[in-house]
Amino acid sequence: MPNFISEDQIEKAAVKLLNEEYGYRKVNCYTADLENLNDKSNRSSKQEVIFPKILKKQTVQINPTIPENVIDQAIDNLTARRTTMSPILANKEVYSLIRDGIPVQFEGTNGKTEHETVKVIDFNNPKSNDFLAVTQLWIKGERYPRRPDIIIYINGIPLVFIELKNSNVKVQNAYDDNLTNYKHYIPLLFNFNAFCVLSNALETRVGSFTSGYEHFFRWLRPNDEAEKVDRSSISEEGTSLERLLHGIFPKDRLLDYIENFILYYKDSTKIVAQNHQFLGVNKAIESFKQRKEKKGKLGVFWHTQGSGKSFSMIFLARKVFHNFTGNYTFAIITDRDDLDGQIYRNFLDTNTVTKSEAARPKNSAQMRDFFSRNKRLVFTLIQKFRYDKEKEYPELSTRDDIIVIVDEAHRTQYSSLAENMRKGLPNAQYFAFTGTPILGKGDQLYQGKTHDWFGGYISQYNFVQSIDDGATVPLFYQKRVPEVLIQNVNLSAEFYEILEDENLDEKAMEKLEKEYSSEIQVIKRDDRLDTIAEDMVKHFPSRGYLGKGMVISVDKFTSVKMYDKVLHYWKEELKNLVGE
Template structure:
């Protein structure tokens, strides 16, 4: 966590061209005294007024709409007639059925709307001026209130501070008093979305950015982060593979990556008019999936540095020289693809630029960058499939951005000497410029083009210290190849900002290499010794024994089907021979395990020039399987056949099929269909999967290769994933420390690496001791202050335990017994449910909105089959006098499970009815089906629903694992409403039915159906 400092921030250099302040001056002498929330709010609004925001009092939607009309008239220098305004407002601004996505698209992509005038002519009406940003008018309002029922609002809410841009709410600021966690403000915004943002005309769904602050700490995020978080929390996206939530909020900073946390400093910099308007109009990206991404400060700085370099080199006639370019060092996982896309997009709009070429390695284009670019702009990366296509694109004046591979570009150059494109102003942007751009292809490109800017993005630059040998002897460092460093954002910065996770590293000693192998012995002999059957067997046994622990893989069974939660992993081996040896050993050892305990493992490798190199550099692997030795290719065919049998596919080692195998395997890793992939070099650079948390290493790594490989594990996913797990079977500690020092700084290790076990355990033991001293297991806590203290304390214990479980030393050293844990967890869940029920949305009545670590509980929660196992024991022991404790144990287990608590009466009634003989599983299934049918019929009767339509609607929900409460499907099950009916409020009827069906669905979901919902 970043330590906030109450300081005075003064920008040193700000211009209309620079969105991010260059540097700020901190004055530590001025301390900020205690401020209430209202004082904080007043001070913030006063700050905005001083920055030329107009403060207006708008207390109702009628006032908000009237102000919107006036602002749009001023922006467009046009006066609406009343009829024109009503028509434009209803059709172009507050169209029925429009939601957050529609309104975001309107702002980001369709900000000029067509008005049909009273005389039948048309006129363009601009909602947001993106060409001349200072034509837009900024206003600030506060304490805008929505009463329960007003415009359909579920509850009353009062919003803190909102910035209007041309009258539309586009930035909302939620404040808490100093000392209160800012996550409470995040959670409060979630409630607004559920309860009232959509009410009435839904103008607050135009909010693009949210800012949360407690005065001391301030963060910002896009409406997508909020919307996705609510969807995840409510189960609206059961199949989502990521959890965009509070972890995806961002800090603001200056150009030197120094965080600007205090609200006053944040208001001075982020809310400077040109900064805010630039972010809204230039530095947001709406993806093809309709997710709004807002760039972080370091991304904006890098983009603007490149645009500035293009401008300066053009004016000073330096095009075609190294001085006209440069490189951006942004660590792996920091969003280089988004930065490079936005850079290419903005550069292509410069008047003097003819083309922007985004150049990547072939493998990346096919499977990583292409997908990302196509996500940012549909179709942008699909068509460049050959050199002939590249030639047509280069000759087409309308194609301003072209994405190609360095291989295709060099082939084009070889075949098209003297082409006219070489004399145009071309901006070349190289992705991951540390890899393939230092050899003959780089030289050919720079010789062919005459008027160019050359820029590179890299997470691990080549310096003199790690340049090694090989390639063009004249181009040994990134700076020599691309020019000066334009901006730096290191792994230390990214971890400090919580944009990526720190690493936790284990060094598992399976063989004392020094005692059996002299360091002067050749690498291949060393590798042969390390591949001795005894050692390989030990490594595989360790992985199988510790896999669940390291990946937090919890295996459960629901209605006879295996269900796995947790993460997956890569196993980096030193050579093709090693990959083959390990793959076969895994097959041998797993054959002795029961099917439910076996891991799903695949392997992939291809030809590399030096496949058995030992110097720690990650060699490039392409798709040239035809260059593999006969034995290696034969083994790969066999391994792919295993994969085909596992997933019902039909790949082989032929060129096109192997590339499709690569693509399918990468997708299955991202979707957690695979537990582990055994690799040599593939996937160790450039591959991103948020679901991956562990890298097993039996390979020498160093320098940029080491950081690249380790960084496969540290992408943010959710609160369960708190670090990237590295398990080294070689002594790489010195290499690790050297790499961290090189790519962070000499003091970075304390931030990049997790603390030692003893520090976490000491804190855990102390907090458990406090818990046992202050709270009796299972006892009700009556006072609200006591409840709050318990919630915080138990939440901290859960977070610490989540970290400690991956340490081997923690096994057997848990302080709490299983029974104590269940009792405390039950109280914790009681309080969670109670707080959910007490939420009214009214600001004055909200109690402390504490963070409940439910996600951490769910990763190891009790499942139905465990309960049924206890029921089986209960039945067998009934009458022996020992069944009371077992029955109490069943109740405790249910109470400690978030997903089973609403099913408690079902389970306990079943326990009472279970027969002496017969299958517990079969009796349970029959019982659940009967109960489900009865409860659904009761809902249908009480609400007078259309029976057949309701049955179909519910069956579809259980089949899909999702109850669809939006759209028209739910309205089809409602009875027709007569104008003479007492139940005239159709929306209230719909709300009540949805509420009942939601409770019903959550109660029976996962109990009475098989397959998708498991």
């Protein structure tokens, strides 16, 4: 990498890549005289942000059966300034028209009123659209003009804002000095904006126009969310923007991202999918397409905790509803009330589903009723599948268009409750979502009940990859007292399978007690717990900074014992600290 990469060099390299590798047209609209309209944009005023001739031409081609004057009315609707609306609501309304089309009505040739939808982008056929990389376009605001570095236009609509900085300038400056300023002085541009890109070549960030800088994220993996990346090497080589361009900007991917990976949360925040969500959800979609061959076992979606797993569920559901013909019902299965409520509210708050379309059954009888009524979303707890052990669990639905997402699938879902779920929904399609790895021995592909129920991994995004992305702070391990020497070298995969299931059957419990009781008893020995508790109490006041701690124990009983022991030693330590 050269010692310095100028903003101009970054801009030219990006446009060249888009043009030569992905077939974008390109145009430099710079004029020395701000008032000069001969800037190749064909705008009638430099206050405009739409390229009207391109928009009209492409819209007519995409909608050949709709009269031209009706198309003109639809375009007027799309390009209205919406000055009385808040920026987020104006953006949401425009996005809906771009994604879903502009409803129109007109008198047909037979004299009857026709109701149609004018599409301004053909999301199914990339070749039917015009992709244009525009550089140095003057836009006049009410007070000051501004000139963004690159704007990506699709069919004359400015959908992607790209702001660049020299490599020796922090990328956050592109947010603080430019994006924030542009939103204030040329707000019309952001009525149409899908997402924003900030880059100095060494580092590149992606986010929505409503996001604070801390919510702009890296996009380091073009094709595989499990790819191991070296962030320092990417920075040294100055290839961060190149990776993003390869990841999102192939024409079919950009259309997919705009159509299926944008959300509005509570009408106050715009959310765009992160790198791992986009790749992972699309792998889930590919698995869904093969549901007949997979016989309902659609796979395990393992994305580490804190990576936005519930929003990945939403992206998946939205894409299925929007792109696949059928009356699909998603059943979201969790094992905790608070988690069930959280996911339910996220679906409602992103307008993925309305209250009338969603259901939270109180029992299996209500579940059967909701499934028969083709509810779009059913949220329930695995515990609702309890039934008299002496009786056969009743069939709730034979539909094969029910898509079950089981959250934290390796916890409670494999005992009688999961068997009941399978009996109740024998033809459903099953995904497992989890934030923690499925236990296995060494680097072997996990086997056991999770694999039997759901099939193999379809997407993996682990804690290390999250650290690589800078989304999670690193976890450092400090070896402390006391050590435990476990001499059983035959700690087999069977042990992991047993631990994977919290609801152990009698046979598994007996095996656990017989084969592994000695190791567990050593770990739970009272004198060992005392040593750990005393060490914790001495460590926290002397470590030099404030912060929380988490204690993880082998079982609930040990957790309670540790609480009591830490409390005891903390009281003793307080006496020492205050000098009593």
